[in-house]
Amino acid sequence: MEPLERLLNLVGLLLETEHPMTFDEIRRTLPAYGGDNLDSAKRKFERDKDILREYGVPLEMAATDVWDVEQGYTISKDRYYLPEIAFTPEEVTALFVAAQSASEETVAARGVRKLLYGAEGGVLAGAESGPLVAGSDTRSARVLAAADAASARRRVRFGYRTSQGAVSDRVVDAYGVVFRGGHWYLVGLDEERDAVRAFRLSRYTTELEDVGEGSAPPEGFRAIDHVEAGPWQLSADDRALIASAPGTVVLVESTFPGVVRERTREDGWIVLAIPAADEQALAAMLLQFGADVEALEPPTLRDEVIRRLEASVHA
Amino acid sequence: MPERRRSATTAERLGRMLVIVPYLVQHPGTSLASAAEIFGVPREQLRRDLDLLFMSGLPPYGPGDLIDVDVDEDGGVWISMADHFARPLRLTRPEALAVYLRATELLATPGIPDAPALASALAKLRDALGPDTLGDAAGIEGAVTGSAPEHLDALRAAAAGLGRIRIDYTAASTGERSVREVEPEAVFASAGHWYVVAWDVAADGERLFRADRVSAVEETGDRFAPRGLEGAGRQLYTPRDQDLAVRLLLRPAARWVAEYYVTDDVVTRPDGTVEATLPARQTGWIAKLLLRLGPDADVLDPPELRAEISQIAAAALDRYSG
Numbered sequence: 001m002e003p004l005e006r007l008l009n010l011v012g013l014l015l016e017t018e019h020p021m022t023f024d025e026i027r028r029t030l031p032a033y034g035g036d037n038l039d040s041a042k043r044k045f046e047r048d049k050d051i052l053r054e055y056g057v058p059l060e061m062a063a064t065d066v067w068d069v070e071q072g073y074t075i076s077k078d079r080y081y082l083p084e085i086a087f088t089p090e091e092v093t094a095l096f097v098a099a100q101s102a103s104e105e106t107v108a109a110r111g112v113r114k115l116l117y118g119a120e121g122g123v124l125a126g127a128e129s130g131p132l133v134a135g136s137d138t139r140s141a142r143v144l145a146a147a148d149a150a151s152a153r154r155r156v157r158f159g160y161r162t163s164q165g166a167v168s169d170r171v172v173d174a175y176g177v178v179f180r181g182g183h184w185y186l187v188g189l190d191e192e193r194d195a196v197r198a199f200r201l202s203r204y205t206t207e208l209e210d211v212g213e214g215s216a217p218p219e220g221f222r223a224i225d226h227v228e229a230g231p232w233q234l235s236a237d238d239r240a241l242i243a244s245a246p247g248t249v250v251l252v253e254s255t256f257p258g259v260v261r262e263r264t265r266e267d268g269w270i271v272l273a274i275p276a277a278d279e280q281a282l283a284a285m286l287l288q289f290g291a292d293v294e295a296l297e298p299p300t301l302r303d304e305v306i307r308r309l310e311a312s313v314h315a
Numbered sequence: 316m317p318e319r320r321r322s323a324t325t326a327e328r329l330g331r332m333l334v335i336v337p338y339l340v341q342h343p344g345t346s347l348a349s350a351a352e353i354f355g356v357p358r359e360q361l362r363r364d365l366d367l368l369f370m371s372g373l374p375p376y377g378p379g380d381l382i383d384v385d386v387d388e389d390g391g392v393w394i395s396m397a398d399h400f401a402r403p404l405r406l407t408r409p410e411a412l413a414v415y416l417r418a419t420e421l422l423a424t425p426g427i428p429d430a431p432a433l434a435s436a437l438a439k440l441r442d443a444l445g446p447d448t449l450g451d452a453a454g455i456e457g458a459v460t461g462s463a464p465e466h467l468d469a470l471r472a473a474a475a476g477l478g479r480i481r482i483d484y485t486a487a488s489t490g491e492r493s494v495r496e497v498e499p500e501a502v503f504a505s506a507g508h509w510y511v512v513a514w515d516v517a518a519d520g521e522r523l524f525r526a527d528r529v530s531a532v533e534e535t536g537d538r539f540a541p542r543g544l545e546g547a548g549r550q551l552y553t554p555r556d557q558d559l560a561v562r563l564l565l566r567p568a569a570r571w572v573a574e575y576y577v578t579d580d581v582v583t584r585p586d587g588t589v590e591a592t593l594p595a596r597q598t599g600w601i602a603k604l605l606l607r608l609g610p611d612a613d614v615l616d617p618p619e620l621r622a623e624i625s626q627i628a629a630a631a632l633d634r635y636s637g
Contacts, residue, residue, distance in 0.1 A: 001370075002367055003325045004325055004328050004329060004332070004364065004367050005367045005370050005371050007325065007329045008329070008332060008367070008368060008371040009371045009372070009376075011329075011333070012371065012372065012373050012399050012400070013373065013374065015399050016373055016399055029374050030374075031376070051325060051326040051329060052329075054326050055326060055329060055330040055333070055404070056404060056405065056406075056407035056410075057333075057404060058405075079405065080404060080405065081402040081403075081404075081405065082402055082403050082404065082405045082406065083405075083443045083444075084443075085439050085440065085443040086439070087436055087439060088432070088435075090429060090432035091432045091433070091435055091436035091439065092436070093429070093432070094429040094432040094433035094436055095414065095418065095433065095436045095437075095440075097428075097429075098414075098417050098418045098421050098433055099413075099414055099417055099418075106413065106417075107409050107410050107413040108410070108413035108414045108416070108417045109355070110330075110410055111406045111407075111410030111411060111413055111414040112414055113334050113353075113354055113355075114334050114403045114404060114405075114406055114410070115406075115440070116338055116353065117334075117337040117338040117340075117341045117342075117402065117403050118341065119342075143416055144409060144412055144413055144416065147412045147415070147416055147455055148408070148409070148412060148450075150450075150451075150454045150455070151412065151449060151450025151451050151452055151454060151455065152450045152451075153450075153451065163570065163571050164567035164568060164570060165567045165570040165583070165587050165589065166567070166587070174454075175454055176453075176454030176455065176456060177416070177454065177455050177456075178455075178456050178457070178458065179416075179419055179420045179423045179456070179457040179458070180423070180457070180458040180460060181458075181460050181507050182505075182506030182507030182508070183506070183507075184416075184420075187454075202574065203574075217454075222456070223454050223456055224456045224458050227458065247485065247490070247491070247492045248485070248490060250485040250492070250527075250528050250529075250530045251485050251487055251490065251528060253527070254525065254527040254528050257460050257461030257462070258461070284607050284608075284609070285607060287603070287606045287607040287609075287631070288603050288604060288606065288607040289490075289603065290490075290602075290603045290606065290627045290630070290631055291627060291630040291631040291633070291634060292490060294634045294635070302635070305635075306632065306635050308606075308609055309606075309628045309631050309632045309635075310628075310632065311609060311610070312606055312609060312624060312625065312628035313625050313628045313629050313632060315610075315621075315624070315625065
């Protein structure tokens with residue numbers, strides 16, 4: 001008999017049994033564990049139990065009767081069966097497409113396949129459109145570990161390299177994981193600094209190590225508030241004005257989220273408003289467009305750009 | 316190790332059956348081919364597994380207790396006597412978290428198709444699985460940055476309909492704007508940006524375009540046969556043999572360059588500075604990048620690049636002299 005057949009029978013048996021079954025009972029009921037050699041049947045059963053657990057089948061041990069004399073095996077229906085979820089066909093399709101990946105098989109894809117059984121109609125239009133997002137695949141194991149820690153309120157330790165290159169060990173109470181600007185961050189309480197920090201997962205120098213129970217975040221905590229948007233951070237108050245050569249305007253717009261075209265100058269250049277909080281960072285970024293961009297306002301930004309250009313001419 | 320290998324395969328097949336059988340029970344008559352496609356299993360393998368299912372059931376395993384599997388002449392699969400497998404196994408915690416993370420990432424990417432459906436699916440999933448499986452999922456968040464590229468829908472439509480288009484494109488590496496005829500095959504997002512993989516007709520080669528740098532899309536009316544260009548998962552920059560190698564010294568404030576761009580031979584010096592080589596087809600964009608970095612970076616090689624930086628700085632400074 002093939003092992004798969006034996007396993008399917010075992011799952012069915014333990015799901016349907018009215019009381020927990022001892023190995024002897026299982027052996028008497030399922031011919032696959034029969035035969036003269038008790039030891040080899042037991043070993044087979046042990047291996048099968050491991051396989052069931054590996055796939056998340058909630059195999060439990062419980063007393064076979066109220067006198068608690070013997071322990072037997074059962075599978076709880078409540079813990080085994082996926083609860084009914086009334087997805088619309090559009091929702092199921094969106095999940096299916098979302099979980100598709102360029103790599104062969106992902107944990108997410110395996111999860112979504114379990115959700116398909118309830119899909120009305122069953123046939124998924126749009127499912128052939130191919131994977132939508134690449135990029136985080138290579139790091140998905142680390143993102144998963146971080147999300148696991150945050151959602152279970154664990155304390156984790158890991159090596160971290162700051163954007164400035166300094167490497168150190170961090171111990172953090174994980175509060176949340178945030179995706180922003182193409183990167184995943186773990187947000188949590190940095191024990192040594194006693195402050196909430198965001199750690200970009202691509203800058204970890206080790207894997208995450210679980211070091212125990214963590215603390216709960218304060219009331220009303222939002223992990224997303226602790227991840228900065230970048231040097232051009234959106235701000236309602238601060239606006240910089242720049243002018244761009246017509247041929248460069250597309251590049252400028254694709255660099256600064258939230259940029260708005262104000263008007264076209266007489267020389268054909270386009271004046272743009274950029275929401276900007278950090279003048280230094282913005283000045284540096286504008287230099288990347290060379291002679292095709294001009295800083296206009298505020299005057300301090302203009303002066304900063306000029307200062308940097310002069311330094312580079314004479315370098 | 317052969318013993319371990321065999322059991323892993325059996326485990327995978329079991330996991331698959333516990334998910335596929337409920338689908339087939341709920342969707343009677345589904346063709347073998349479409350089930351194989353949806354669940355990513357070779358058709359022959361699925362057929363073999365279903366043949367085994369046929370021999371399993373509930374005690375006392377008489378003919379009337381076994382699961383009945385019938386594959387009709389059109390390839391439709393009909394399963395009965397499988398009430399205990401009519402619903403799939405719950406999602407494991409890693410599976411549920413992985414779905415949640417992936418969907419969160421997509422929802423933070425402006426321009427995603429069917430975003431409302433994905434968002435409501437995610438909410439239903441969270442409510443149904445509850446904290447037992449997902450823990451406190453409230454901490455998993457995505458920030459939507461920027462807006463969808465203006466011509467994303469047109470690019471997607473062209474890729475889906477295999478229509479040749481004319482695009483107005485600004486290349487970041489040269490800063491040049493040009494109109495090109497392209498045959499787009501795939502549109503995908505990576506690290507917060509949308510990309511189009513296309514065949515450039517005039518260049519007679521494969522090119523990768525960033526969707527937000529496309530400033531016009533026009534249909535040509537021609538159709539094309541896809542070449543099977545690689546979409547999501549591809550390298551965004553493919554180094555070539557004839558690339559120039561620019562060697563840079565990066566001080567801590569410029570260290571991000573080694574992370575952000577494709578670099579080779581990255582060496583961290585004892586003082587914390589980093590040496591890295593950037594492969595490039597032309598030096599123009601690197602000169603401008605160095606202008607941005609200012610005193611935080613130095614050119615180690617080629618030395619001529621320093622003069623190029625000064626020239627660009629002088630030209631830019633001219634704009635402010637009037």
